Amino acid sequence: xxxVPHVAKVDTTVVxxxxxxxxxxxxxxxxxxxxxxxxxxxxxxxxxAFALSAVALWITVVLTRRTGVTLDAIDHALLxxxxxxxxxxxxxxxxxxxxxxTGPALQGLWLANLVVLLFWRRWRHLIVWLGAGLVVxxxxxxxxxxxxxxxxxxxxxxxxxxxxxxxxxPLAVLAAFSISTLYSxxxxxxxxxxxxxxxxxVLTLVAAARLYLAQDSPSDALFGVxxxxxxxxxxxxxFAPNDVFPVTYHRGRAAHLDIDERRHAAIVRALEDQLGxxxxxxxxxxxxxxxxxxxxxIKVKGDPDTYVFGKLYAATHxxxxxxxxxxxxxxxxxxxDEKAFNTVRRLVQYEDYALRLLHSAGLRVPxxxxxxxxxxxxxxxxxxxxxxxxxxxxxxxxxxxxxxxxLLAIRRMWEAGLAHRDIKPANLLVRDGRLxxxxxxxxxxxxxxxxxxxxxxxxxLVLALRTDAPRVYARARQYFDDEEIAEAFAATRGLTMPSxxxxxxxxxxxDLHAEFITLMxxxxxxxxxxxxxxxxxxxxxxxxxxGALAATFAVQLIVKSPL
Amino acid sequence: xxxxxxxxCALPLLAGCVNVHLGGTDAVPTCDAGGRTSDPYxxxxxxxxxxxxxxxxxxxxxxLPIGWSFxxxxxxxxxxxxxxxxxxxxxxxxxxALDPDCDVRGATESASEQPGTxxxxxxxxxxxxxxxxxxxxxxxxxxxYHFELHGKTGAQPLTAVLSxxxxxxxxxxxxxxxxxxxxxxxxxxxxxxxxxxxxxxxG
Numbered sequence: 001x002x003x004v005p006h007v008a009k010v011d012t013t014v015v016x017x018x019x020x021x022x023x024x025x026x027x028x029x030x031x032x033x034x035x036x037x038x039x040x041x042x043x044x045x046x047x048x049a050f051a052l053s054a055v056a057l058w059i060t061v062v063l064t065r066r067t068g069v070t071l072d073a074i075d076h077a078l079l080x081x082x083x084x085x086x087x088x089x090x091x092x093x094x095x096x097x098x099x100x101x102t103g104p105a106l107q108g109l110w111l112a113n114l115v116v117l118l119f120w121r122r123w124r125h126l127i128v129w130l131g132a133g134l135v136v137x138x139x140x141x142x143x144x145x146x147x148x149x150x151x152x153x154x155x156x157x158x159x160x161x162x163x164x165x166x167x168x169x170p171l172a173v174l175a176a177f178s179i180s181t182l183y184s185x186x187x188x189x190x191x192x193x194x195x196x197x198x199x200x201x202v203l204t205l206v207a208a209a210r211l212y213l214a215q216d217s218p219s220d221a222l223f224g225v226x227x228x229x230x231x232x233x234x235x236x237x238x239f240a241p242n243d244v245f246p247v248t249y250h251r252g253r254a255a256h257l258d259i260d261e262r263r264h265a266a267i268v269r270a271l272e273d274q275l276g277x278x279x280x281x282x283x284x285x286x287x288x289x290x291x292x293x294x295x296x297x298i299k300v301k302g303d304p305d306t307y308v309f310g311k312l313y314a315a316t317h318x319x320x321x322x323x324x325x326x327x328x329x330x331x332x333x334x335x336x337d338e339k340a341f342n343t344v345r346r347l348v349q350y351e352d353y354a355l356r357l358l359h360s361a362g363l364r365v366p367x368x369x370x371x372x373x374x375x376x377x378x379x380x381x382x383x384x385x386x387x388x389x390x391x392x393x394x395x396x397x398x399x400x401x402x403x404x405x406x407l408l409a410i411r412r413m414w415e416a417g418l419a420h421r422d423i424k425p426a427n428l429l430v431r432d433g434r435l436x437x438x439x440x441x442x443x444x445x446x447x448x449x450x451x452x453x454x455x456x457x458x459x460x461l462v463l464a465l466r467t468d469a470p471r472v473y474a475r476a477r478q479y480f481d482d483e484e485i486a487e488a489f490a491a492t493r494g495l496t497m498p499s500x501x502x503x504x505x506x507x508x509x510x511d512l513h514a515e516f517i518t519l520m521x522x523x524x525x526x527x528x529x530x531x532x533x534x535x536x537x538x539x540x541x542x543x544x545x546x547g548a549l550a551a552t553f554a555v556q557l558i559v560k561s562p563l
Numbered sequence: 564x565x566x567x568x569x570x571x572c573a574l575p576l577l578a579g580c581v582n583v584h585l586g587g588t589d590a591v592p593t594c595d596a597g598g599r600t601s602d603p604y605x606x607x608x609x610x611x612x613x614x615x616x617x618x619x620x621x622x623x624x625x626x627l628p629i630g631w632s633f634x635x636x637x638x639x640x641x642x643x644x645x646x647x648x649x650x651x652x653x654x655x656x657x658x659x660a661l662d663p664d665c666d667v668r669g670a671t672e673s674a675s676e677q678p679g680t681x682x683x684x685x686x687x688x689x690x691x692x693x694x695x696x697x698x699x700x701x702x703x704x705x706x707x708y709h710f711e712l713h714g715k716t717g718a719q720p721l722t723a724v725l726s727x728x729x730x731x732x733x734x735x736x737x738x739x740x741x742x743x744x745x746x747x748x749x750x751x752x753x754x755x756x757x758x759x760x761x762x763x764x765x766g
Contacts, residue, residue, distance in 0.1 A: 069744060076748040148590045148606035151613045153740060154748040162639045164590070164610060 020302040023276040035273070036243065036266035036374040044237050051230035054167070054223045058147055061166075068149075075217035076153055082211050083155050090212070091158060098159060098209035100202060101170035103561035109177050110562060116185050120249070124240050124316075125184035130557070132235040136176035136228050137562060140169045143227075152217045159213035162563065168216040168224030173562050175203055175228025183236040187247045244314045244379065256287055257294045257312055263374070267310070267381060270372045271298070275383060277369075280305060292324075292441055293317050297386060307386040309366060311441075313348050314379045321347060330540055332495070332529055348380040354418075354443035355384060361416035363409055364436045387429055387436050394425035394504060398466045403475045405435035406463050410456045411479050419447035423458040424498035425465065450491050450527060456480065457492035458501060461512050465504055469515035482521055489516055490524035591633045592645055594623035594729045604739040607636050608731055611643040611661050612750060618704030619733045620680065622659045628723040631657075647724065652692065652714035657724060658707075665705035667698050675699065677730060680706075691715060699730075706730075 028034065060067045099105055110133070117126040141163070149166035151157055163169065178199045186195045207221040216224070246258045257263065264282055271277045278301040285297035294317075296310040322340040341347040348371050358365045366384035373380055393402075406428065413419060420427075421442040429436040444451065456476075464472040476485055493513065494502070505512060517523055592607030608623050624633060627647070634646035634655055642662045649656040667683045675682030679701055686695040692712040699706040708728070710721060733750075740750040 065743075069747075072744065073747045076744075145590065150606055150609040153744070153750060154752055156616075156752045157613070157640060160640045163637070164606070 020300050020306055020308075021278050023272060023278065025276045026273045028273065034373060034375055035270040036263060036379055038241070038375060038378065039237065041237065044233050047226065047230040047233055050226045054226050058143060058166075058223075061149075062147060071219055072153065072217075075219050076155075078218045079152050079155055079211065079214060083214060085212065086158075094209040094212040095159065097205050098213060098215070101174045101206050101210060102160070103563040106170075106173055106177055106562045107560075109181065111558065113177075113181055113185060114558070122184060122245075122247070124245050124319075125236075125247070128235050128240045129180045129184050131239075132180055132232040133173070133176055133562065135235075136172050136231050137169075139231065140167055140172040140224065140227055143167060144169065149217075149220070152214045155214045157214045159210065159215040161215050165216060166220045166223060167227050168210070168220040170563060171203070171207055171210065171216065171221050171224035172228035174206060175225045176232045177562070178202065179229055179232040180236070183232070183240070183242075183247075185247065187249070188242045243375075244316055256284065257314055257316070259284060259294075259296070266374050267296075267298070267312075267372070270374055270381065271300075271383070274372045275370055277301075277308065277383070282310065285309070292320060293382075296381075298383075307388055308369060309384050309386040310372075311351070311382040311384075312374075312379070313344050313382065315344060318344050318347055326539070329536055330543060332531065343377055344380055345377055348382050351441050351443075352382055354440040354445070355382075357416070357418060357445060358413075358420075358437070358440055358443060361412060361418060363412055364405075364434060365440065366436075366438060387431060387438070390429035390431035390436055392425055393428040393430055393435070393462060393466065396430050396466075398430060398463070399433070400471070400475060401433060402430060402435050403463050403467065403472055404478075406459050407456075407476055407479045409435065409437055410459050413455065414452055417446050419444045419451045419455050421447070421451060421455065422498055423455050423462060424501045425462055425504060426500055428462060449487075453484070453488040453491040453527075454496050456484065457488035457513075457516075458497055460485075460488070460516065461492075461497065461501060461505065464512050464516070465508060469512055469519060473516060473519045485516075486520050486522060486524045487527075489513065489520070491527040493526060494529075496529065590636055592621075592623050592636060594625045594731055604736065604743060605731075607638075607645070608736060609740065609750065610636070610638045612733060612736055614638045614640065614643040615661050615663050615704050616751060617663055618661060618701075620677070620699070620701050620704060620706065621731045621733065621736065622661055622706045623729050623731045625727050625729045627727040630720075631724050631727065649712065649720060649724070652712045652716070652720065656710065656712050656720075658709040658711075659728065660707040660709065662705050662707070663703070665698055665700065665707055667700060670696065670698060693721065 057067075057071075061071060100109075113129060114126070117123075117129065144164040144166060147164065147166050149164055151161055151165050182192060182195045182199055186192045203225055207216070207225065210216045211218060211221060243260075243263060244257065246260075248258070259267075259282060267282045268279045271279045277298075280299040280301055282296045282298045284294060286295050294312040294314075296312055298308050298310050299305055300308055318341060325340045341350065352368055352371050355365060355368045359368060366387065369383040369385070371380055371382055410423075420437065420440070421444055422439055427437060427439045429438060460472050460476055473485070480488075497505075590607035590610070591605070592611060593605045594608075595605070605623065608621050611621050612618065622645075624645075624647075627633070630650045632648050632650070634648045636645040637643065642660060644658055644660045646655040647657040647659075648654045667685075670683035670685040672681060672683050677699055680699040681701070683698040683700065684695065685698075686693075688694075692714055693710055694712070695710050697708040697710075708725075712720060714720075737750045740748070
């Protein structure tokens with residue numbers, strides 16, 4: 001690269017009159033729960049206690065004869081009383097009522113769930129569904145194989161059965177599938193509360209019918225239900241908590257989190273405790289332009305009240321980032337030289353760091369205020385200045401000053417050894433004739449020269465969208481030499497542009513890239529985008545083999561009865 | 564995320580477990596009481612008795628010769644089966660089935676060493692090894708031994724394994740359950756709603 005012929009002095013002042021009321025931040029004492037604690041809830045604890053009691057009883061039954069005899073005698077006494085109620089019509093009713101705990105019915109329930117979860121692309125729920133179902137299925141069969149309890153003694157069994165009796169496999173699987181259905185397809189709140197009542201009624205009726213038919217003893221039925229409910233409930237509350245993976249049926253990006261009452265309260269508390277900001281309200285803001293986080297506009301107390309901007313990150317965003325990077329590696333190879341983040345904390349720390357670097361480099365980016373922890377290692381809020389009154393560059397007229405500011409921002413990043421890597425209209429705002437840059441999520445320190453060149457070309461394309469290529473090119477030559485501009489356009493095409501920029505170029509019906517190329521005194525060969533590496537080959541093989549394995553596994557799960 | 568990845572990787576493994584164990588148990592149907600000190604009876608034999616409530620005779624395992632081992636037991640409300648493995652000539656070399664009745668067409672009747680039963684044999688042609696069935700038919704039930712040996716020794720190993728297989732009468736089992744419960748409950752309903760079929764064989 002050659003020296004810049006003339007670099008205008010850039011105003012690095014960030015207008016941020018701090019009128020907010022600040023309190024001293026507070027250290028959370030050891031042992032005090034975080035603002036948004038992980039929760040298995042009181043019901044989860046009760047079910048866990050029931051399950052542990054059942055396990056203790058099973059161990060006692062296996063080790064001591066007396067406990068087994070007593071349990072058998074109690075079950076027999078209860079079952080004899082139930083059997084005394086038998087009549088021809090009641091038997092017919094009981095056979096119908098017990099139908100949900102049969103192989104075909106359970107398979108139907110599973111397949112219906114599979115269709116719903118695939119249609120709504122609720123992968124996390126699907127995996128937890130499967131995991132919990134398989135654990136309950138295998139766990140129950142394994143426990144029954146250890147306890148070796150025969151079917152009820154001394155009564156005629158009127159229904160079908162398979163294998164040993166304790167715990168009841170059909171009831172355990174029915175309970176597990178019902179709870180999984182509830183937690184993966186029914187939205188939290190009133191619908192789910194009603195669903196719980198329905199599940200409780202269904203389980204009670206089916207268990208009663210199976211007792212009537214003497215397919216199970218009372219304790220077999222009880223422990224089957226306890227095992228099925230406990231494992232599934234805990235699985236969903238631990239691996240797919242509603243706070244992070246809500247069940248919704250409105251269209252929108254899956255990565256966005258619901259700002260429900262609990263989370264809102266946690267945000268308010270965390271902002272006050274950790275940053276000393278007194279938040280009045282936190283509302284989702286600009287969701288359409290954000291796929292990697294849940295953006296929030298937070299009103300904070302002051303004189304007058306002002307706003308700060310928050311980006312909420314959770315495991316779901318980490319997963320989105322991971323899949324995005326894996327996809328790019330598979331499609332293009334060593335294009336970005338980037339690795340996925342391991343934890344949410346690291347993801348947020350990185351973005352905060354990148355924002356601070358950009359800010360200290362004199363770029364007009366939001367002033368960073370810090371990170372707020374809602375749930376350790378699971379949910380964080382990145383807080384920064386809110387650009388009130390700013391307009392997206394694609395929706396406003398721009399003059400030469402704004403063009404200069406855009407080009408200078410790239411020059412400034414080059415000098416600071418930074419790349420923004422997501423230069424697109426949604427990330428360039430204009431307020432009072434000043435160009436503001438937002439979203440440092442993809443920013444990189446010491447990027448490849450290729451990536452820096454792409455930033456320049458993308459900036460020129462965005463600026464030309466609202467003006468024209470000759471004007472932008474003429475201004476660019478004030479700050480970059482011909483070789484740098486030629487390299488930028490040799491590096492940029494198709495997928496190296498953010499998708500929003502590509503869409504807008506298409507909708508404008510102008511081939512701005514070609515227009516810039518024609519303006520250049522010479523052109524360079526396009527930089528090859530497809531890069532092969534051992535990692536790409538290995539990952540591709542793993543994905544293909546994993547896909548084949550998953551397909552085999554899926555077919556087996558679809559075809560086979562859960563019982 | 565790591566936990567979920569581990570869970571996702573474990574799913575096929577869990578599914579594999581379903582294949583292996585679903586419906587099967589490791590309760591060896593021994594001819595005497597169960598293997599554990601707390602077992603007053605063989606739970607496997609009781610389960611088979613519950614599978615075919617009309618069966619007055621139940622198959623069981625005595626002392627298996629060296630090389631033979633119990634594989635698994637499947638019992639449902641219609642029938643029960645267990646398998647034996649032979650370490651030299653194949654897994655599931657012997658399958659013992661208990662059914663309310665069985666089809667003995669094409670089998671040859673011979674003198675039965677088990678009182679109260681009729682004995683039939685059927686040998687199927689096999690390129691190597693031995694393949695065939697032995698039936699013990701009695702009122703209320705039928706026990707089938709199915710042999711499938713793949714080695715070159717033909718039917719030789721059968722003599723040894725047959726000595727390890729035996730029978731328990733339902734009456735003896737009833738007594739075991741009665742003793743276990745101190746008379747508080749019995750193996751079978753005291754007044755069965757449906758009588759056992761009078762003729763349980765075909766052919």
